[in-house]
Amino acid sequence: MLKTTVVCFLASYALAFACELSQLKRRHALTRIISLLLAVAGLVAHTFYLLHRSKQAHLPPLLSSAHDWLLVVAWLAVLVYLFVTLADGELAMGLVIWPVILTLVITSRFVTDSPSYRLDYHRNWKMLHASMLGLGTTFVLLGFVLSLLYLWQHRRLKQRLMANGAVKLPNLELIERLNRWAILAAVPFQTFGIATGFGLSIFAKGGELPMTWTDPVVIGGAITGALMGVLFVWLLTQKRSPGRQVAMLTAWACGFLLVTMLGLQMLTAAVGMRSIHGSAPATTPEAAVEGRAP
Amino acid sequence: MNLLALYCTHQTTPLAIRERLAFATPERLVAAYARLKDRFPGTESVVLSTCNRVELYVARPSDAEPLTPPLLAQFLSEFHDLPLDEFVGELRAATGSEAVRHLFEVISSLDSMVLGEPQIVNQVREAYRVAEAQGSCGSMAHALFQGAIRTSSRVRTETRLAEGKVSIASVAVGDFAKSIFDHFADKLVLVIGAGEMAEETLRYLKDEGVCDIVVVNRSPERAAKVAAEWGGRTAPWSDLNKWLGQADVIVSTTGADKPIVDAKLFKQVRTANPGRTAFILDLGAPRDFDTEVGKLDSVFLYDIDSLKKTCEENRKSRVREIDKARGIIDEETAKFMAEYYHRASGEVVSRLMQDWHGVSRDELDRLFNKLSHLNEKDREQIERTVERIVNKLLHPPLEALKVEAREGTPHGLINALKRLFGL
Structure with missing residues (x-):
């Protein structure tokens, strides 16, 4: 199997983002094609990297480490970007989503990448827990990106600015609808993910790291999850709320969730804080050999 | 030519x-x-x-x-x-x-x-x-x-x-309304007044699929005429507030000498639909909507001045492209003329080549009849040599013709060639 490194796809994504930025000045079909090719090349390298890690750890990427979990979320975000870009190449989605993807990939270098050998028990439940949180986070990320697009377009329309020929933004009505769906999809996934996490901790068996109520990742996850839940209920109960208000709330809530999640993962890895997700030591020496975080 | x-x-x-x-x-x-x-x-x-x-x-x-x-x-x-x-x-x-x-x-x-x-x-x-x-x-x-x-x-x-669009109505609909709404078939359009610019805007909105149009005008006859033309319905002036509260797109072109809708009134009439987005195109001069209306959330208010600026910027950006366009036109004109002149001299060139190669072919046949001992390889060598001689002799006049054709049909040279070589 082709062995790739994080730098390979990080460089591809960074160049794709640079191409998107250059489109701001003058739209050119060639730059667009190069940008797409770079994104696809990055995605292929990204996929090989995750497969390689999975093979080495004998675990699915979602479960092996916080490093791999973040890379899976970034991988999903690149897929969404490619899908949207192929559907409508004129949309300026890349300008907003690439910084988020790059942040996820860079952050993954600063969180623990040691595989945690704790899959002796409840393997399926753990897989469900990680998948739900991964999907929920991807939808949160989408909601964040869509909210930023909404606020950008809203500002342009309020200030009566001429549409920049090089940047095409979706209309407000469409972004509002997609944003609502992103949140409505994110919250159930998040909630179910958190709930299964609590369940797994309560029913933890011997040899597993038990959950403590002072675990920063758990506390942060619970608070941001609750915040998203409030937003979810508010969206469902409001008959019709101003789009800008929804976008602002979504941007803040999703932004807060992403920052908290990434920040806490980095913090636990940096200070070696005891956390069920952040800094669990590898239980076999081989597991620690590959790709230790700097 | x-x-x-x-x-x-x-x-x-x-x-x-x-x-x-x-x-x-x-x-x-x-x-x-x-x-x-x-x-x-x-x-x-x-x-x-x-x-x-x-x-x-x-x-x-x-x-x-x-x-x-x-x-x-x-x-x-x-x-x-x-x-x-x-x-x-x-x-x-x-x-x-x-x-x-x-x-x-x-x-x-x-x-x-x-x-x-x-x-x-x-x-x-x-x-x-x-x-x-x-x-x-x-x-x-x-x-x-x-x-x-x-x-x-x-x-x-x-x-x-x-x-970039350069008319007020096209900018309003194409650059702004379409950036707000995803589709127009389910939108209610309220036309206040029945001026020419309102009709132009309706044309662009109709192209986008607008079906539901309500025309409110002080003169019911004029309202009926516009409504009939654009497949809408009329409403009495006294119902203006009711329709203001429901409309998604509002086009206003009254001849009022002061704003007919202020922020307080607009907020009040929209209480039933507080979050509903309204796109207002105020084409009145003086304006029909107070500028404060545009500061309300979910309200996008555009007046002639704000759109004029966009039209003017688009016009200027188009003007900046004129030189580039002229460059392409010059290039294409030169290409067209060169092709035309080339076609005009093409007939003489082909006749001249045919004649000379014809003469060389005849002479070679005569020579080969006399020198029957020559094998196939030798014949081929001689044929190629003669062909090269003919081509080299023809090159200077044909090149001169090509150079002249760049400037125009080389009538003088064509006539000279015809006379000199009996074409």
Whole structure:
């Protein structure tokens, strides 16, 4: 199997983002094609990297480490970007989503990448827990990106600015609808993910790291999850709320969730804080050999 | 090149004369082609008649007597039954490469009233199609109009001449309303007042699929007329607030001397739908909506001044592309002329080569008959040598012809070659 490194796809994504930025000045079909090719090349390298890690750890990427979990979320975000870009190449989605993807990939270098050998028990439940949180986070990320697009377009329309020929933004009505769906999809996934996490901790068996109520990742996850839940209920109960208000709330809530999640993962890895997700030591020496975080 | 373009446009001629010279109906156009054929047999012709221009392109073989502007003006006078002295001073003429350049500029929309507008391409295509259907196109007209279509396509793809909208209604709908709403079929459009600009805006909104239109006007007759024209319904002026509360798109063009809707009133009428987005196009002067209305959340208010600025910026950005477009037109005109001249001298070149190679072939046959001991390989060597000699001898005159053809049909050189080599 082709062995790739994080730098390979990080460089591809960074160049794709640079191409998107250059489109701001003058739209050119060639730059667009190069940008797409770079994104696809990055995605292929990204996929090989995750497969390689999975093979080495004998675990699915979602479960092996916080490093791999973040890379899976970034991988999903690149897929969404490619899908949207192929559907409508004129949309300026890349300008907003690439910084988020790059942040996820860079952050993954600063969180623990040691595989945690704790899959002796409840393997399926753990897989469900990680998948739900991964999907929920991807939808949160989408909601964040869509909210930023909404606020950008809203500002342009309020200030009566001429549409920049090089940047095409979706209309407000469409972004509002997609944003609502992103949140409505994110919250159930998040909630179910958190709930299964609590369940797994309560029913933890011997040899597993038990959950403590002072675990920063758990506390942060619970608070941001609750915040998203409030937003979810508010969206469902409001008959019709101003789009800008929804976008602002979504941007803040999703932004807060992403920052908290990434920040806490980095913090636990940096200070070696005891956390069920952040800094669990590898239980076999081989597991620690590959790709230790700097 | 025996090509003449006779034209009058919005830049040179008043509408009163243009409309009398226009070929307004398809029947008139067909009759014009028939009359042109009768009057000038063996002439290729294409008539371009739009609301902004009337243009005649006529071409004849190089050796035929050229048509002159007075002859064509006389034709127009007779066909339209219009005294010559009433319009002859308004006509412009261009011949040869200038006529080619003029057509290329027209189709590229450099000569249009709205710079970069797209309709002219279809109008020229249609004129060419009709001329072809009437059997009025020959090799010259085909080459000319196909070259024109190619040029316009290059101008549109390689420059930003057609980018950005330049009328207030088109900017309002195309740049702003479409950035707010995803679709218009389920939107309620309220028209307050019934001015011309409101109707223009309705045209753009209709193109986007608007179905539900309510016209509120102080004069019910005028409201009924506009509503009937655009498939809407009317409502009494007293119901204005009710419709203000429900509408998604509001177009206002009343002649009121002060704003008829302020922020307080608007907020009040929208209490039932507080989050509902409203796109307001205030085309009144003075304005019909207080500027504070635009500060409300979910309200996007545009007045003439704010849109004028966008129109002006778009117009300026189009103007900045003119030089680039002219560069492409110059290039395409030069290419067209070079191809034309090359075709004109092509016949002489091919006859000259045929003759010389014919002579060399005859002499070689004679030689091979005498030298029957030569094997196939030797014969081939001799044939190649003779062919090279002929080509080398022909090279200087043909090269001179090629160089001359870049500047125009090299009649003098062609005649000299014909006489010198008995072609």
